[in-house]
Amino acid sequence: MAPQVLSHHEIEEFMQIRQNFRDAHQADSAGIDSDVTSYLDWLRLATRRGLVCPILLAIAAIVLIPHIGVALQLKSVLWLSFGIVALSLDLVWGKAGIFSFGQNALFGVGAYAYAVAAVNFFPVTHETGSSVIVAVLASAVFAGAMGYVLFYGRIGDVYFAIVTLAVTLVFYTVMSSTSGPEYHIGEALLGGFNGIPSVPSIALGLPGNANNAEFAPPQLLAFAICLAALLYAAVKFIVTGRFGRMLAGVRENELRMELLGYDIRLLKLTVFVISGGIAGAGGALFAAWGTFVNPSLFSLSQAALVVIWVMVGGRGSLLGSFAGVVLVQWISDSADAVISEQTPLVLGLLLIVTVLLIPSGVLPSLAKLARRAVRTRRNGDEGKSHTAALANLSSDTQMAFDDLDVTPTSKGNMRAIEVKKNFGGISVLRGVTTDFGGPGVHVVIGANGAGKSTFFGVLTGRHTATSGSIELDGVEVTTSPTYKRARSGLGIKTQVPSLFPGLTVAENLALARYRSTAKHPSPHVRSTLATVGLHLRMDAVVSKLAHGEQQWLEIAMVLTQNPSVILLDEPAAGMTAEERLATVALIHQLAKSHTVVVVEHDMNFIRALNAPISMLHQGAIFKRGSFDEITADATVIDAYLGRKHATQR
Structure with missing residues (x-):
């Protein structure tokens, strides 16, 4: 019997059917692969969360x-x-x-x-x-x-x-x-020291079922x-x-x-x-x-x-x-x-x-021994991170700050009205009245014992004012605890870096992120980290970071909160010259849309900020003015700067 010859149209129809079959098979395979991937992802998550x-x-x-x-x-x-x-x-x-x-x-x-x-x-x-x-x-x-x-x-x-x-x-x-x-x-x-005897053991079942028995x-x-x-x-x-x-x-x-x-x-x-x-x-x-x-x-x-x-x-x-x-x-x-x-x-x-x-303990010690080899390999790269970050500091700083996109939750204003603070019979603050309006930078200076730390403590809520009032964005917060002021738009960077040393950089930022009022992470946080190379060390434990890196990480955490008013207590302390320049640039960029209040001792750093200065002396505002006005005032020189500064000018 002679073989049957298919027509051109029949061949095309057959090829189309075969292609449809292949597409359907691939789709089914993709669906199965997707289901398997989803199942494996769920299993990994359940294992990590301790459910398996x-x-x-x-x-x-x-x-x-x-x-x-x-x-x-x-x-x-x-x-x-x-x-x-x-x-x-x-x-x-x-x-x-x-x-x-x-x-x-x-x-x-x-x-x-x-x-x-x-x-x-x-x-x-x-x-x-x-x-x-x-x-x-x-x-x-x-x-x-x-x-x-x-x-x-x-x-x-x-x-x-x-x-x-x-x-x-x-x-x-x-x-x-x-x-x-x-x-x-x-x-x-109750039985006193003899206790309660004849306590029934575990018996499960429907209440009232007489067939329930103790295990x-x-x-x-x-x-x-x-x-x-x-x-x-x-x-x-x-x-x-x-x-x-x-x-x-x-x-x-x-x-x-x-x-x-x-x-x-x-x-x-x-x-x-x-x-x-x-x-x-x-x-x-x-x-x-x-x-x-x-x-x-x-x-x-x-x-x-x-x-x-x-x-x-x-x-x-x-x-x-x-x-x-x-x-x-x-x-x-x-x-x-x-x-x-x-x-x-x-x-x-x-x-x-x-x-x-x-x-x-026993189990952590055994786990530490098991991880020792892996940890040794990781430590080889840690010493290079900070040096590499500083090498890229000058070239990356301006580019990073150009990407800043800060949108505070409010206009940013903090006001202290006749604030007094006594510790026992000692008056540390004696009626401080000042207004930090924004956006912009404000600097607070003063000699040791002038009341700067106490004043910052009252502003943040760590100290309760003896009298007077504190307003944040037009709302009185005099008696509000610290966490409520932070939720209302106050960001605080402490003098000594206040971080979570046992956690990683990523975990530190995550904790700051949980309380943020912003719907999406702001680019300025990523830029801040990128400036000193911390974006490459998200898995690094904070206690292993250099001091300057810790300072910048704390600033990044404050920025993650998206505050309207930012208090920076000696932000340049312990930083290198390059890091200080970068910090000045960051503060100027933030000041475009935030109220930034800086407490600092370094007069060169203060000069670079080019901001209005309020000087505290003996628990009160002693002088206000620009850097040139403050440093040229004879009473300020006597009270704070000293005659050596006058001879250097």
């Missing part, structure tokens, strides 16, 4: 439960309850820098709350899941009440630790004194593993997000956080409440494990033990909380089997060894 590893570890641990004995199962539940309270301390201490000696008090409140609720509810509801919720809420509420008094009372860090320890000991004394039958909550007798040891361990994994994942998710970066800012530098517009008291209170709820969950698990609670939960030794767990495991590592519990308790149990009743001695020696040899 806890689940995998929990599954692996649950699989192993049938293969271990009942005694080890119960010991594991106990250690997990300890690990949860250690996790709560690691959150507030390791991540937010708040050292609390009272986490075991919150742990004990949760245990007692669970015991009381379970004794009263279980005969009716036949479940204790609601009792766990009661324990979490009770500890969180107590932490909120205590934290509000302490944080909003502006108590110092050391006193916070002392007060929380005192609260723990007060609980110990009070609960030990409740042995009479009159001390009860519903059906639960056997394997089920209780599975519940404890799931609870610990859930809490760890929740904390990891918190600290790897925006709120976690804010906590890092509080830990690194509370003052700069306030100057950026953050209410650090609210941040501290929030994280303390969260930690209280976590500690309460651990306390509930402890009470369910032992079916018994007593005042020893509030003892001094227990308070110290929580701190030891975190220190040994590694403060700030989160996972180190559980590792510290396992290591410390295993050593304690092993030592007690060899030398009876010497656990405190063993713990003391363990703490000393940790502080002297591995102060960062």
Whole structure:
């Protein structure tokens, strides 16, 4: 049979069908690739935020439960309850820098709350899941009440630790004194030092279902593993997000956080409440494990033990909380089997060894060893960065400033009216009245002790004026705290660079960005960083930067806030001649659309600014005028510049 010959039209139609098929196949492949990429991106994000590893570890641990004995199962539940309270301390201490000696008090409140609720509810509801919720809420509420008094009372860090320890000991004394039958909550007798016995263990199910039963040891361990994994994942998710970066800012530098517009008291209170709820969950698990609670939960030794767990495991590592519990308790149990009743001695020696040899803790030390090779390679380039930046300074400066696009939130005006400030019987400011209108540059000078720092402190809200008033953009802010003034349009650069030394350049800018009123990053921030080469060092830790680089980074952070009034306290201090020229150029550019107030000692720097000068002397405005007028005034020379300056003119 002769082969069939296709016509030209049929061949074209066939080719078109084949091309359509190929296009469809490519589209399907692209769609599949896109779905796979999206899935992988989500998986990477979930892993980074701590949502994957806890689940995998929990599954692996649950699989192993049938293969271990009942005694080890119960010991594991106990250690997990300890690990949860250690996790709560690691959150507030390791991540937010708040050292609390009272986490075991919150742990004990949760245990007692669970015991009381379970004794009263279980005969009716036949479940204790609601009792766990009661324990979490009770500890969180107590932490909120205590934290509000302490944080909003502006108590110092050391006193916070002392007060929380005192609260723990007060609980110990009070609960030990409740042995009479009159001390009860519903059906639960508090029992004094004998505690509350016969506490129901964990029983989950629908309330009122009589078939609900208390968990056997394997089920209780599975519940404890799931609870610990859930809490760890929740904390990891918190600290790897925006709120976690804010906590890092509080830990690194509370003052700069306030100057950026953050209410650090609210941040501290929030994280303390969260930690209280976590500690309460651990306390509930402890009470369910032992079916018994007593005042020893509030003892001094227990308070110290929580701190030891975190220190040994590694403060700030989160996972180190559980590792510290396992290591410390295993050593304690092993030592007690060899030398009876010497656990405190063993713990003391363990703490000393940790502080002297591995102060960062076990897990961070191991991680540091693993990263040592990578860090060595990175350090090779760090010494060159600042030199390269200075080499490009003169050529890049004008180009960078030409790109500035600053749009302040308001016209920019700050006014002080008869401001006085007394410290005890000493009058530092004696009725300062001045007006910094904008846009433009204003300079404040004065000898040491003239009141410049105090005046700046009153303007920023770090000091409260004894009398008089402060206005920012026409709104009185005399009694407003620092963070509210920053939110209203005040940017402050301190004399000594106030940064977050343990964070990277990018993280410093991100914290400033969170409180910015601008919808999009302004080019002038990028230009400021580019001027000294910091745009190439976004991943560099700030503590490794040169002094001049730190000065410029702080200026960039202030600019990120998009303020209307910018206060610069000795912005050129510690800078090289090239950096000072660049700083003068930056200030002049900013002055086109901002009100910039500069406090400075360097008369050459002040001359370059070419701005009106206000001179403070003995707590009052002594003289106003241009640079030439100020430096030519005989009284100014006598009071501030000195005769040497007069002979040099």
